[in-house]
Amino acid sequence: MTTAQDHARQGASHIYRAMRDVVQSMDDADTVPGRFEITRKGIVHDMMAPIGPHELTTLHLRKRLEKVMPEEIVAHTGEPDVEDAHEGVMRRPDVMVIDLVDMDVPGSFDPRTLHAAIEVVSRSNPDNDWVGKVGDYPLIGVPVYAVFDPRTGTGAVFTDIHATPDGPRYATRKDFVYGEEVTVAEWTISTDGLPRYKDEDVSS
Known part of the structure; x- marks a missing residue:
């Protein structure tokens, strides 16, 4: 017997596939700057600068993590996506x-x-990193989520997924300021010297 819940799931799956097709077509066209992602609330377009403090922060974090991690674990940047259909x-x-x-x-x-998943906060859409992903990542099972914010020189690490009436959420949040050491999953790195956004970085 098909239930109303089954119909709802099928409808949601159809909508997700349609959004995925749209995101794929935009990525293939490569005519719109930035990145498209799918959240529980729909498609998000994050306008990112191709160079600058955002990308430099990502590079620093990758190199610092890979210095302290075993060789079989990497700090990967770029494609593909992480997905829970x-x-x-x-x-x-x-x-x-x-x-x-x-x-x-x-x-x-x-x-x-x-x-772990790590995000460097975009100046154009900080809520995507500080709000949307704080909800999405525990929902899809990412055990640790670290946020680095070049706007303020601060960040936070979210851990300990637990069940709530509104779905899985991180139970623990540890805030830090640039200059302190921060532990991401099992590995501790320095945040000293990470770049900050400047007034002219309007599209980062």
């Missing part, structure tokens, strides 16, 4: 801490195989 979420973290073996898959990464 059942939850209707497709994101692309700035840095994905993941085992090399778990990267050898067709299509998107399984978010539950990540050790």
Whole structure:
């Protein structure tokens, strides 16, 4: 017997596939700057500068993490996305801490195989990192989410996914300021000297 809940799931799945097709077509066209992601609330367009403090921060974090992690674990930047089609979420973290073996898959990464997702806050859409992803990442099983914010020189690490009436949420948040050491999953790195946005970085 088909229930109303089954119909709702099928409808949600159809909508997600349609949004995924739109995102794929925009990525393939490569005519619109920035990045498109799918959240529980729809498609998000994050306008990012191709160079500058955002990308430099990502580079610093990748290099610092890979100095302290074993060789079989990497701080990956770039494609592909992490995706949970059942939850209707497709994101692309700035840095994905993941085992090399778990990267050898067709299509998107399984978010539950990540050790951590790291985002460098975009100046154009900070709520995407501070609000949207704080809700999406525990929902799809990313165990640790770290946020670095070049606007303020601060950040936070979210851990300990637990069930709530509104769905999975992170139970623990540890804030830090640039200059302090920060622990992401099992690895501690310095935040000293990370770049900050300047007044002219209006599109970062």
